[in-house]
Amino acid sequence: MTAQSGKNLKNRAPELLSPAGSHKALAAALDAGADAVYFGGSAFNARINAANFDEGAIVAAIAECHANGARAYITVNTQLYDREVLPALKYAAFLYESGADALIVADLGFSALVKKHIPDFELHASTQMTAHSASAARLLKEIGFSRMVCARELSETQLRRLCAESPLEIEMFVHGAYCVSVSGQCEFSAMIGKRSGNRGLCAQPCRMAYNGRYPLSLKDLCLAPHITKLIGMGAASLKIEGRMKPPGYVYGVTSIYRRLLDERRDANDEEMTQLAALFSRGGFTDGYFAGKVNRSMLGIRSEADKENSREAKEALKRVSVSREPLKAEKRSTPVLPDSIIPREYPALRNETPKITAEFLSEDQIPQKYRPEVCLVPLERYEGGADGVILPPIIPDNDLDSVRSALESAAARGAKYVSVTNIGQLDWLPDEPHIKKNRVTLLGSFRLNVFNSETLARLYDMGISCCELSPELTLPQLRDIKGPGRVIVYGRVPLMLCAKKIGAKELKDRKNVVFPVIESSCGDIVYNSVVTYMGDRRAELRKYGLSRFHFIFSDENRAEAEAILEAYRSGLSANFPIRRI
Known part of the structure; x- marks a missing residue:
């Protein structure tokens, strides 16, 4: 066919x-x-x-x-x-x-x-x-x-x-x-059990009991x-x-x-x-x-x-269906390279930021220790953030309204757009207001960058710098050549659920609590613990990592400010954390 x-x-x-x-x-x-x-x-x-x-x-x-x-x-x-x-x-x-x-x-x-x-x-x-x-x-x-x-x-x-x-x-x-999570957008098994659904090893945490019921099954x-x-x-x-x-x-x-x-x-x-x-x-x-x-x-x-x-x-009784065989094709042997040569980036785009952070609302953005680029969801942009995060799911019937909202945000001063789905790269780079206002395209972790080739391909499509998968270890992050950002703080979103969960948190049989926060695309289940690398900055430098991203979900402005101060000072965390 x-x-x-x-x-x-x-x-x-x-x-x-x-x-x-x-x-x-x-x-x-x-x-x-x-x-x-x-x-x-x-x-x-x-x-x-x-x-x-x-x-x-x-x-x-x-x-x-x-x-x-x-x-x-x-x-x-x-x-x-x-x-x-x-x-x-x-x-x-x-x-x-x-x-x-x-x-x-x-x-x-x-x-x-x-x-x-x-x-x-x-x-x-x-x-x-x-x-x-x-x-x-x-x-x-x-x-x-x-x-x-x-x-x-x-x-x-x-x-x-x-x-x-x-x-x-x-x-x-x-x-x-x-899958209760939108396909390709589930980190649950990888984050809590080191069995990645993106790698074929999903442990199906969605089939487990939470809050005494089965709200994800x-x-x-x-x-x-x-x-x-x-x-x-x-x-x-x-x-x-x-x-x-x-x-x-x-x-x-x-x-x-x-x-x-x-x-x-x-x-x-x-x-x-x-x-x-x-x-x-x-x-x-x-x-x-x-x-x-x-x-x-x-x-x-x-x-x-x-x-x-x-x-x-x-x-069950089986009866075989008879069909005409397909003709075999003659195929030549592909010529492959002996090695994959990493892309060279002789002159990275000047707009590539070193420190970015995402917030659920502008009320969370601190005045002191403010990151270089602060992002909020498109529907919550009010002019106080530096850029917007696009919805990861934009059905065809919603595209016009999203483009209109994005044009409005660019006119009000949004200089960065976080791309969350490859389909957005079909229309986004050619939007007149993106070019006119010199808006920089950033890539979200939702694009699932696990290797240098994917990062290079996204760069060719117009993304200046992309968050790398939170599933990667430090050696795996080191192997990726190009303008990638590493998530060094925050609750990693574990699931994006198009069906409402109907609860503000999920508590498993071990009393571990996973926050649930509503978004424009459905409910997002967040990790029970935050990733934190503030006291491991020397180790990050050792692995050649220099661009970082923060995720703020349920923190208020004062808490976000305290986290950023602790990170800058290289302080250890006094709360349960996850390491890269």
């Missing part, structure tokens, strides 16, 4: 894309009639704890897909450290030679390298890139992507508009587990009752989540969606019961799609659910 917009795909049955975390699951997906299967290797994939496929098994799996008339998409969808970029590129070359039909990728810098050295390799933007708008689709097309896996939080109206306006194919999840997504709408809106591919699921689940879910697409109809009550028996958490949700974003979306897996799944597995 070649890249094309939703306009050309309306009323055509979309591709059915199924997961495979093992060879048995792959066979189940093919037997059930999947048009394409996605799976990962033993490294660089976001389901690293699945059985997965070693290199020999991947070659065989790709051939098996093609023999059964299905395409094979390989996940290389984790954020990469600098030392992993070249091995990942070599792995991509191996996958290309092995006949993989596309790579599912999350790392921006790695994507650019693949397109440079293996230009014919089809790239699909992972949902971990937090792409949710036509703006993001246009930018990704410019980079070289042919498909975008869109964010799962979009409504039917937003999805319909995205499919109509996107220059890329739109792939969307229709069934399976939901969403039911599984199921859009089987909306198949006719999905066909009509022009989505290129409907994706089933489940690389950690057993073969019986993969076969059962795929076979039902196959039947619905072939018969161009919505699921009936019997089919919904069958899907729930295969796996559910007290039922399903279509909350975001249907605009019913409320407590009904929450659910946990009960003993009754588990018993239903056991019975469904025993009753």
Whole structure:
């Protein structure tokens, strides 16, 4: 399938894309009639704890897909450290030679390298890139992507508009587990357990109890009752989540969606019961799609659910779907570099600040020890800050109002804009008021910069200096070459939740408290402890780090001033802290 917009795909049955975390699951997906299967290797994939496929098994799996008339998409969808970029590129070359039909990728810098050295390799933007708008689709097309896996939080109206306006194919999840955090914007597992969701090791803290309940545990997504709408809106591919699921689940879910697409109809009550028996958490949700974003979306897996799944597995009978095999393509061996040479920055943009800080409101900004650049959310800018932070989620229908608010802020004196989503770089650099007022673009940690290549790519797009991922260690931060800023103080935002949590804090079973603060895009869960490096400034210099960022969330003005004074004086903290 070649890249094309939703306009050309309306009323055509979309591709059915199924997961495979093992060879048995792959066979189940093919037997059930999947048009394409996605799976990962033993490294660089976001389901690293699945059985997965070693290199020999991947070659065989790709051939098996093609023999059964299905395409094979390989996940290389984790954020990469600098030392992993070249091995990942070599792995991509191996996958290309092995006949993989596309790579599912999350790392921006790695994507650019693949397109440079293996230009014919089809790239699909992972949902971990937090792409949710036509703006993001246009930018990704410019980079070289042919498909975008869109964010799962979009409504039917937003999805319909995205499919109509996107220059890329739109792939969307229709069934399976939901992340309560916006995809690509979760640091919870990494911060509290050193198991990064961005690196394929999520420990699923969202499934744990807080405040004596389960306010973060969403039911599984199921859009089987909306198949006719999905066909009509022009989505290129409907994706089933489940690389950690057993073969019986993969076969059962795929076979039902196959039947619905072939018969161009919505699921009936019997089919919904069958899907729930295969796996559910007290039922399903279509909350975001249907605009019913409320407590009904929450659910946990009960003993009754588990018993239903056991019975469904025993009753399941597999019947293989026969298809014409795909023709094998002849591919040349990519020519790769022996090393990745870091970008040189001979003359950094003069506007690049050394010290930046973000606040939730201008009332928090101190007069004494004021940082070089103070930022507040765009909707809270009143002229007292130096710049604004854009909302990380700007659906297409909200873009005009955001641009208008930004123009107003620039006219009132805002000289800096913090970019929080790659889609914003499609339109932001060319805004007349950005050029006229010589506004400097900064990058937020939400852009997930884990390596020098991503930082260089963002610099090319107009970002003068970008916050580096708070997940990185000091040696990993040292490895990144270029104008990056390090978060040296503050509660790191752990989750951005489009669904309201309904509480001002979350207390876990160990009585650890995580503040919850409302934002224009939903509720933000903050870390229970602050990062603090004020008494480690010599160590930061030792690692070559000289640009720093502060995050002020629940501090008042006096507290913010005291923190900045302590940092300047190199004082130790007298409260619980987290170190880089």
